Amino acid sequence: xxxxxxxxxxxxxxxxxxxxxxxxxxxxxxxxxxxxxxxxxxxxxxxxxxxxxxxxxxxxxxxxxxxxxxxxxxxxxxxxxxxxxxxxxxxxxxxxxxxxxxxxxxxxxxxxxxxxxxxxxxxxxxxxxxxxxxxxxxxxxxxxxxxxxxxxxxxxxxxxxxxxxxxxxxxxxxxxxxxxxxxxxxxxxxxxxxxxxxxxxxxxxxxxxxxxxxxxxxxxxxxxxxxxxxxxxxxxxxxxxxxxxxxxxxxxxxxxxxxxxxxxxxxxxxxxxxxxxxxxxxxxxxxxxxxxxxxxxxxxxxxxxxxxxxxxxxxxxxxxxxxxxxxxxxxxxxxxxxxxxxxxxxxxxxxxxxxxxxxxxxxxxxxxxxxxxxxxxxxxxxxxxxxxxxxxxxxxxxxxxxxxxxxxxxxx
Ligand code: ATP
Ligand code: MG
Numbered sequence: 001x002x003x004x005x006x007x008x009x010x011x012x013x014x015x016x017x018x019x020x021x022x023x024x025x026x027x028x029x030x031x032x033x034x035x036x037x038x039x040x041x042x043x044x045x046x047x048x049x050x051x052x053x054x055x056x057x058x059x060x061x062x063x064x065x066x067x068x069x070x071x072x073x074x075x076x077x078x079x080x081x082x083x084x085x086x087x088x089x090x091x092x093x094x095x096x097x098x099x100x101x102x103x104x105x106x107x108x109x110x111x112x113x114x115x116x117x118x119x120x121x122x123x124x125x126x127x128x129x130x131x132x133x134x135x136x137x138x139x140x141x142x143x144x145x146x147x148x149x150x151x152x153x154x155x156x157x158x159x160x161x162x163x164x165x166x167x168x169x170x171x172x173x174x175x176x177x178x179x180x181x182x183x184x185x186x187x188x189x190x191x192x193x194x195x196x197x198x199x200x201x202x203x204x205x206x207x208x209x210x211x212x213x214x215x216x217x218x219x220x221x222x223x224x225x226x227x228x229x230x231x232x233x234x235x236x237x238x239x240x241x242x243x244x245x246x247x248x249x250x251x252x253x254x255x256x257x258x259x260x261x262x263x264x265x266x267x268x269x270x271x272x273x274x275x276x277x278x279x280x281x282x283x284x285x286x287x288x289x290x291x292x293x294x295x296x297x298x299x300x301x302x303x304x305x306x307x308x309x310x311x312x313x314x315x316x317x318x319x320x321x322x323x324x325x326x327x328x329x330x331x332x333x334x335x336x337x338x339x340x341x342x343x344x345x346x347x348x349x350x351x352x353x354x355x356x357x358x359x360x361x362x363x364x365x366x367x368x369x370x371x372x373x374x375x376x377x378x379x380x381x382x383x384x385x386x387x388x389x390x391x392x393x394x395x396x397x398x399x400x401x402x403x404x405x406x407x408x409x410x411x412x
Pocket of ligand 1: 193194195196197198199200201202218219220221280297298299300304305307308
């Protein structure tokens with residue numbers, strides 16, 4: 001008999017089952033979504049030797065010869081599009097084999113430590129198997145209960161042993177790790193993220209990745225006025241983002257010093273921030289055209305700081321030829337921080353650094369920048385803003401960011 005991955009059946013084969021989010025299980029786009037998800041899973045595991053990935057009956061299976069360390073589970077739990085992952089033991093379709101696997105699992109390591117109750121949940125979709133689901137649960141439960149000495153609580157058990165008897169294979173498992181949810185990165189196209197060393201923009205990019213967007217990050221720094229630490233922080237933030245979804249993002253670091261000096265010299269102080277942001281936005285659009293991105297993403301949240309009023313955001317958006325998406329627009333800071341902690345960027349973001357904008361930031365920035373005033377100030381700068389934006393992108397340093405040590409399937 002062959003097992004689920006087409007190999008010769010071996011009792012006790014360890015596998016990881018990856019369940020797909022329900023969102024895209026229906027509809028005509030399904031094969032496209034599944035293909036993307038499969039290639040993203042492979043990309044995230046590319047540097048793991050001996051690993052294989054299979055798609056069988058609506059689920060992905062990951063197999064690794066040396067067993068199933070937490071490292072694989074951790075990586076898979078960050079792949080957008082998966083709802084949950086479980087390390088399972090595949091056994092022969094035989095009640096004794098199921099019992100043996102269940103015992104092996106509950107007696108393993110710390111599985112039963114600190115648990116007060118347990119239950120066995122069985123699901124039989126192969127009706128040719130001689131025992132109905134409740135019967136499997138009872139038979140396996142008797143065995144497990146004797147071994148670990150715990151009472152059964154069917155409603156709310158501390159330890160859940162699950163048995164799945166399907167047409168193709170039989171699995172036993174005790175762990176379900178929550179997946180990242182969302183859609184596979186790549187199914188919703190590509191966008192340029194304005195990424196700073198702060199708390200917000202990595203979260204904004206991550207939320208778009210969760211909706212299936214491939215992110216090209218663009219950051220601006222102003223050496224020698226900003227320190228090395230600022231750029232280093234951005235690189236580390238991008239590395240955290242790269243662990244999610246596809247195993248990589250790209251980062252471009254543009255040197256903003258000259259543009260910032262130019263604006264600082266020739267425009268009223270209080271308009272500085274809006275004028276800097278307009279230049280950043282123009283450059284983001286240049287990069288978007290270059291890489292084929294369809295929108296710009298920022299970490300702005302309405303009213304959070306003086307530059308993030310609707311008037312000022314409108315002034316910045318006016319120079320964009322593409323839609324500007326702000327996934328955090330209605331978020332409170334506390335909600336953003338919660339997300340940053342899940343993304344694991346919060347600790348990096350709060351490290352001290354000298355921000356390019358701190359230095360040139362006016363004491364009293366304008367909160368309602370009028371259109372004609374801003375345009376007049378921009379004309380007075382006496383430079384071709386579009387040309388400056390093009391130069392910023394052309395001369396930007398390209399930094400390839402890898403989530404893991406592997407080369408991932410980052411589009412060029
Ligand atoms: P963040 O925590 O993301 O820096 P913030 O609350 O500090 O946000 P601002 O500094 O006003 O807000 O920036 C608003 C948005 O502008 C940022 O979320 C980011 O998308 C973009 N941005 C700001 N500074 C830079 C920079 N140096 N490089 C690239 N993008 C930037
Ligand atoms: Mg900032």
